[in-house]
Amino acid sequence: MAQTRPFFPQLKWRALMSSNTTLTLGFCILAFFIAAALLAPLVAPFDPILQDASARLQAPTLLHPFGTDNFGRDVLSRVIWGVRIDLQIALLGVLFPMIIGTILGTVAGFLGGIVDTILMRIIDIVLAFPFLVLMLSIITILGPGLASFYIAMALVGWVSYARLVRAQILVLKTMDFAVAAQSLGYSRLRIMFRHLLPNALTGSIVFAMSDVILVLLNGAAISYLGLGVQPPAAEWGIMVAEGQGFITQAWWITFFPGFAIVCLALGFSLLGDALGDMWEAEV
Amino acid sequence: MTILSVKGLSVSYQDKVETRSLLEDATFDLGQSEILGLVGESGSGKSLLCRAIIGLLPSTKLSVTSGDVVLEGRSILGLEEKAMMDVRGRRIGMIFQNPTSHLDPVMRIGDQICEGLFRHGSYSKQDARVQAIELLTQVGFPDPARAFRSYAHEFSGGMRQRAMIAIALSCEPEILIADEPTTALDVTVQAQILELLLELRKKRGLSIILITHDLGVVAQTCDRIAVMREGRIVEIEEKRKLLSAPQHSYTKTLIASHPSFDDHLASRALDDDIVVEEPHIKPIFEVDDLVVEFNAGKSWFRSKAAFRALAGVSCQIFPGDTIGIVGESGSGKSTLARAMIGLTPITSGDIAYDGAVLTLKRDQALRKLRREVAMVFQDPFNALNPRMTVEAMLREVLETQGEIARNAIDSRIDELLELVGLDVSFRPRKPKSLSGGQCQRVGIARALAVNPKVIIADECVAALDVTIQAQIISLFKELREKMALTIIFIAHDLAIVRELCESVIVMHHGRIVEAGRTEDVFDNPEQDYTANLLAAIPNIDPDKPIGTRTVARAIQGN
Numbered sequence: 001m002a003q004t005r006p007f008f009p010q011l012k013w014r015a016l017m018s019s020n021t022t023l024t025l026g027f028c029i030l031a032f033f034i035a036a037a038l039l040a041p042l043v044a045p046f047d048p049i050l051q052d053a054s055a056r057l058q059a060p061t062l063l064h065p066f067g068t069d070n071f072g073r074d075v076l077s078r079v080i081w082g083v084r085i086d087l088q089i090a091l092l093g094v095l096f097p098m099i100i101g102t103i104l105g106t107v108a109g110f111l112g113g114i115v116d117t118i119l120m121r122i123i124d125i126v127l128a129f130p131f132l133v134l135m136l137s138i139i140t141i142l143g144p145g146l147a148s149f150y151i152a153m154a155l156v157g158w159v160s161y162a163r164l165v166r167a168q169i170l171v172l173k174t175m176d177f178a179v180a181a182q183s184l185g186y187s188r189l190r191i192m193f194r195h196l197l198p199n200a201l202t203g204s205i206v207f208a209m210s211d212v213i214l215v216l217l218n219g220a221a222i223s224y225l226g227l228g229v230q231p232p233a234a235e236w237g238i239m240v241a242e243g244q245g246f247i248t249q250a251w252w253i254t255f256f257p258g259f260a261i262v263c264l265a266l267g268f269s270l271l272g273d274a275l276g277d278m279w280e281a282e283v
Numbered sequence: 284m285t286i287l288s289v290k291g292l293s294v295s296y297q298d299k300v301e302t303r304s305l306l307e308d309a310t311f312d313l314g315q316s317e318i319l320g321l322v323g324e325s326g327s328g329k330s331l332l333c334r335a336i337i338g339l340l341p342s343t344k345l346s347v348t349s350g351d352v353v354l355e356g357r358s359i360l361g362l363e364e365k366a367m368m369d370v371r372g373r374r375i376g377m378i379f380q381n382p383t384s385h386l387d388p389v390m391r392i393g394d395q396i397c398e399g400l401f402r403h404g405s406y407s408k409q410d411a412r413v414q415a416i417e418l419l420t421q422v423g424f425p426d427p428a429r430a431f432r433s434y435a436h437e438f439s440g441g442m443r444q445r446a447m448i449a450i451a452l453s454c455e456p457e458i459l460i461a462d463e464p465t466t467a468l469d470v471t472v473q474a475q476i477l478e479l480l481l482e483l484r485k486k487r488g489l490s491i492i493l494i495t496h497d498l499g500v501v502a503q504t505c506d507r508i509a510v511m512r513e514g515r516i517v518e519i520e521e522k523r524k525l526l527s528a529p530q531h532s533y534t535k536t537l538i539a540s541h542p543s544f545d546d547h548l549a550s551r552a553l554d555d556d557i558v559v560e561e562p563h564i565k566p567i568f569e570v571d572d573l574v575v576e577f578n579a580g581k582s583w584f585r586s587k588a589a590f591r592a593l594a595g596v597s598c599q600i601f602p603g604d605t606i607g608i609v610g611e612s613g614s615g616k617s618t619l620a621r622a623m624i625g626l627t628p629i630t631s632g633d634i635a636y637d638g639a640v641l642t643l644k645r646d647q648a649l650r651k652l653r654r655e656v657a658m659v660f661q662d663p664f665n666a667l668n669p670r671m672t673v674e675a676m677l678r679e680v681l682e683t684q685g686e687i688a689r690n691a692i693d694s695r696i697d698e699l700l701e702l703v704g705l706d707v708s709f710r711p712r713k714p715k716s717l718s719g720g721q722c723q724r725v726g727i728a729r730a731l732a733v734n735p736k737v738i739i740a741d742e743c744v745a746a747l748d749v750t751i752q753a754q755i756i757s758l759f760k761e762l763r764e765k766m767a768l769t770i771i772f773i774a775h776d777l778a779i780v781r782e783l784c785e786s787v788i789v790m791h792h793g794r795i796v797e798a799g800r801t802e803d804v805f806d807n808p809e810q811d812y813t814a815n816l817l818a819a820i821p822n823i824d825p826d827k828p829i830g831t832r833t834v835a836r837a838i839q840g841n
Contacts, residue, residue, distance in 0.1 A: 176666035180726075183624055184680055184733065185653030194679075198670045282670065282713075 023278075026270030033264055037083040046074035048081040048234040057250045067252035069243065075252060078234040079260050085235045086216060086264065089146070093215035096154035098208045101161025106200070108162065109169030110192045116166075123159045131156065132221065144227045149219065160211070161204055168200035202276050209272020213265035220261070236261050286490050287313040287336075287375075287458055292350035294328075294335050294514075296342075305345065306331055306514045313458065316488040318480070320501030320522070322537065323511035324748040325719075329494045332511070333460045337375050338367045354458075373403040376456030380463035382443035386435035392419075392446045393431030399453035418449045421486075423479055441472035445479065452483070458490045459483075465500065469611040469775060474819040477504050496748055498541045499821030502526060510534045522825050540753035541778075541823050565638075567737060567769055568600035568623060573632035575615075575622050592618040594793040595632070602736070605763060605770040607780035607801065609816070610790035616773045619790070620739045623771075624656050625649050637736075654684065657730035661742035663722035667714040673700075673725050674710040680732040695732075702765075703728045704758060720751035727758065737769040738762075744779060756783055777820055781805055789813050 036043065052072035060067045066075035108119040126134065135152045142148035172178060173196060181191045220237020222228035229235040231242075236257035243253030294306035306328045313319050321329045334340055336352050338359070352360045359370050371377075379385045387395055396415040400406045406414060412431070419427035422445040435443055444464060451459060461480065465473035481504055483489050495501055501508050502522060509519040510533065518531040529535045575593040593615045600606055608616045621627040623634055625641055625648070634641040636656070639648035660666035667676065677696045681687050687695055697707055703724040714722055723743060730738055740759070744752040756779060762768055774780050780787055780801070787804050789797040789812070797810045808814040 176660040176662055177668045179621075179626060180658060180660060180666050180729070181668075182626060183653070183656075183658045184683065184729070185650070186679075186683055190683070195668050199668070 020274070022270045023274035026267050026272075026274055029263060029267030030271060033083050033087060033267065036080050037087055040081050040084060044074075044077035044080040046077040048073065048078045049232045057246065057253075059250070060252055066256045067250065069239075069250070069253045070246055075239070075256050078239060079236070079256050081234040082236045082239065082257060082260065083264075085146075085229055085233065086219070086237075086261070089149070089219040090212045090216055090264065090268065092150050093153045093157070093219060094208050094211050096150060097157030097211075098161050098204060100154055101158035102165050102197070102201070102204050104158065105162035105165030106169055106192050106197050109166035110173055110188070110196060119162065120166075123162060126156060126159045132218070135218065135222065136225070136227065139222065139227045144230070146229060149222055149228050153215065153218070157211070157215070160207065164203050164207055165197075165200050168203060169196050172196045172199055202279050205279060206272050206276040209268045209275070212268040212272075213261075216261050216265060284315040285312045286315050286355055288353045289332075289336060290351045290353065292332070292335060292352065293348045294331060294340065294345055295348045296345055298344050304348075304514060306335065309350070309514075309516050311509055311516060311519055313490050313492060314506075316484055316490055317507065318484060318491045318493060318505045320505035320508040321492060321494045321511060322496065322498055322501055322508060324496060324750060327511040328514040329511050330462055331514075333377075333462060333492060333494060337371050337377065337460070338362070339371070369403075372399060372454040372456065374456055375458045375460060376451035376454060377460045377462065378444070378447050378451050378464050380466050382440065382447045382467075383435065385447060386443060386450075388435055390434075391431070392433055392435065392438075392449075395446075396431075396450050396453045399450055403454040415449075415453065418452055419446075421483070422446070422449045422452070423475075439472075440468050441475060444468065444472075444476050448476075448479065448483075452487075456489070458492070460492045460494070462494045463496070464493070466495070466497075470777070470821075471611060471816065471819040473500070473821070477821075480504065497821055498526075498537055498749065499823050502823045502825045503821055510537065526823060526825060536750060538823065540750045564601050566599040567602040567637055568598075568771075569633075569635040570596055570598050570619070570623065571633040571635075572597055573619070573622060573634060574630045575618050575627055576630040591793055593622065596790075596793070596795055598788060598795060598798060600737075600769065600771065602769050603767055604786060605772065605784045607784035607787040608771065608773045608790060609775065609777055609780050609787060611775060611816075613792075614790040615793040616775075616790055617741050618793075620658070620741055620771060620773055624652050624658060624739065654733065655735055656737040656739065657733045657735040659723070659726050659730050659738060659740040659743040662746050663719050663726055663743075664714055666726050667722060667729075669714050672711050672713055673705075673717075673728075676725065676729055677732050680729055684733060686734070699728045699732055702731060702762070718751075719747050720754060723747060723751075723755055724758070727755075727762075731762070731766075735768070737771065739771045739773070741773045742775065743772075745774065745776065752779065759783060777805070777817060789816070 050073065052068070055064070055068050055072040057070055058064055058068040058072075064074050064076065066079060068074055069078070104119055108116040134156050135149075138152035138155055139148045142151060169192075178191060178196060181195050186195075216236075219228055219235075220240060223235055223237040224241035229238060231238055239257035240254050240261075243250065243257075247254055289309055289311050292306060292309040293304060295302055295304045297303075309328075309332050311319065321332070323329050331340075331345075335347055340346070347360060350360075351358050354370065354374060359367070362370065386392075390398075393412070393415050396418055397406075397408075397411040400411045400414055416427045416431055419430045424430040424442070424445065430438075430442075430446070435446065438446065448459075448464075459480075464480075465476050468476065477500065480491060480493070484491060493501060493505055498508075505522055507519065508522045508525050509516050510525070510531065511517065512533050518525060518529065518534050520530075525534065526538060529538055573593050573596045574591065577590045577592055596615070596619060608619065610616050618627060622629055623636075625645070629642060632642075636648060636652050639651050641648040641652070671679075674696060677699055678692055681692045681695060682689075696710065700707060700709060705721065705724050705728070709717070709721070709725070714725070717725065726743070727738075744755050747755065759770060759772075760783065763770060770783075772780060772784055784801050786799060787801045788795055789804065789810070791812050797804055797808065797813050804813065805817060808817060
């Protein structure tokens with residue numbers, strides 16, 4: 001033992017260093033977007049919904065660095081204003097399913113038996129439907145809008161988290177520390193959420209961050225179908241959709257909002273990786 | 284004749300920050316058909332030494348800094364990877380501690396053996412099959428043709444280890460390196476595997492390097508013993524010389540902490556008269572015809588035959604007693620313990636703790652149990668929540684129990700740590716930064732935090748080094764004296780039970796086969812099973828044979 005001990009602090013330090021590069025990078029990207037969202041009225045050169053018939057479909061110039069769209073709106077300004085909505089979609093669209101799924105997965109995995117069976121069958125049913133079809137039908141029932149989108153996302157998206165966490169909990173609950181907690185007379189809630197869940201969370205965090213990409217794309221798809229954010233609001237999904245018809249003449253209408261989606265997603269996923277590593281390194 | 288000689292081998296760890304020496308100046312010779320035992324605590328560099336010999340260092344940050352490895356007059360240290368691959372397997376074979384993780388789960392045992400045959404020899408498919416079956420026969424499979432077609436999961440731990448030996452033998456190596464080959468196995472199975480190694484040495488003239496932490500294992504199988512500590516071979520000597528006249532102080536500690544039988548016979552005999560039977564005391568635990576069944580694979584439409592972990596167990600445990608429950612793995616020891624504190628559902632029978640019947644008034648009995656009975660677990664790392672500090676763990680117990688005022692908790696934590704021999708500075712540490720022995724101490728402190736009347740220790744020293752085992756055992760003895768604890772000590776290591784326990788229960792296949800005072804049971808076992816269990820224990824006396832002949836018969840009998 002004495003031989004290997006001094007390794008640990010050093011290894012941990014190295015692990016933190018290597019994850020720090022991803023952490024810093026992810027954090028910078030997100031900070032950039034958040035700054036853009038906060039400062040949108042100041043940094044955006046034009047009004048995002050102001051139409052200018054004289055400046056339709058202009059290629060990127062110094063005046064319009066990202067060009068203009070078919071209504072003559074400045075694409076840069078629209079991308080900047082779009083951060084406000086898309087950040088919200090990314091955060092809320094992931095947060096709700098993650099919370100619901102993690103809690104239900106923990107409960108199902110820990111209690112087992114009939115609770116587990118019922119929850120898992122519900123998950124099977126949800127998964128049996130094509131994701132988008134289910135989303136669309138829920139949103140149609142609730143009426144178009146962002147609120148409906150979040151609700152639909154929460155109702156459909158939790159299943160992945162539940163599965164992920166449940167599998168972890170099943171392994172963890174047979175481990176001695178869980179049995180020890182039981183033998184010491186701790187309440188079930190305490191065992192579930194104080195002892196088991198923190199040890200099962202890594203996968204959930206990392207998955208959530210990569211899930212951000214899917215949620216953003218979903219949001220875009222829903223908006224494209226006219227069920228999410230309503231035009232003329234600046235949202236990247238709508239912008240991509242609107243620019244689609246002009247892709248051969250004016251690539252910039254689609255390219256820049258698409259690129260913004262990629263960057264934001266990248267930021268989240270880098271941050272997620274780093275956070276997951278840090279959460280693990282704490283053990 | 285020397286077949287392999289290691290000369291001044293040093294291995295060090297190097298990264299940007301520092302260079303540390305992990306193995307220093309290891310020198311030894313291995314003779315033709317000699318068995319060399321390599322003993323030492325975990326982390327002493329035993330495994331690293333062997334890996335360095337076959338050129339498979341576990342990390343790129345490790346490198347051989349000096350020394351040489353000579354195999355039959357030829358240095359193999361600087362050999363290219365391609366030439367080295369020929370040495371591995373064909374010249375030097377290796378078997379590992381955990382056969383389960385070293386066998387390919389999706390490949391038939393036979394195919395895994397044939398793989399080695401094809402790699403190192405020129406066999407036709409038919410010949411390879413014949414040869415593989417021959418090998419399986421040699422390592423003692425009763426039905427080698429069937430074993431050839433089987434997968435690893437179809438075998439028990441001992442059989443898997445045999446399969447792994449067969450695979451290692453398939454390349455006909457001259458040297459076999461066995462890295463803790465029996466650590467994960469029961470004593471009886473361990474004895475069989477060791478006997479198999481001895482037999483192979485005789486038949487094939489194999490030279491063997493046997494790595495283990497159990498001095499008993501090497502004493503009975505090896506010719507020479509090398510003792511390692513902190514990367515150095517501190518002593519290497521013919522086994523009888525080493526055991527009877529150890530030179531190095533560490534070797535002496537190692538021998539002293541080996542819980543071998545014979546040393547205790549004398550002292551036990553003296554104690555005998557002092558202990559007085561107290562039959563009028565009410566038992567603290569009463570178990571009556573307890574049956575526990577597990578449903579293996581229940582489905583909605585049919586219930587498969589249940590597996591009986593306990594088949595009618597009755598016993599009484601008196602307050603202040605230290606009772607050992609022994610038996611092979613799968614004999615139901617742990618199930619009994621877990622059923623006693625209500626962690627495992629009972630199929631039929633009764634358990635009463637201090638008058639509270641668990642089967643009748645479950646909630647009430649459980650509340651009492653949780654407050655007065657605590658458990659210590661086998662794997663010290665597993666038993667602690669990796670995310671919590673030592674302090675948080677103890678605080679949690681004290682807060683949940685709610686028997687101590689909030690402002691007194693702090694001092695109680697210090698008190699508990701002191702009780703198990705840990706410094707106050709351990710409070711903010713997490714399990715990761717503790718050694719196995721320290722973890723186990725924290726586990727015991729957590730158990731004591733309940734202020735229990737009874738402690739159930741489930742194989743709590745099995746995962747620890749011998750020297751640390753000895754420390755934990757003496758800690759238990761000390762606590763028993765200080766706190767008048769009743770201790771239920773579950774172990775497969777009978778020597779430890781002998782040392783610690785006043786009475787003992789021997790279990791086999793979910794039944795109690797023998798129970799009574801430790802001396803009576805161990806000195807005059809009434810049942811063959813007990814006798815065989817006793818005979819299979821590795822003894823530090825090299826002249827005692829490993830008692831597997833009788834054991835093997837008993838196992839076939841079952």
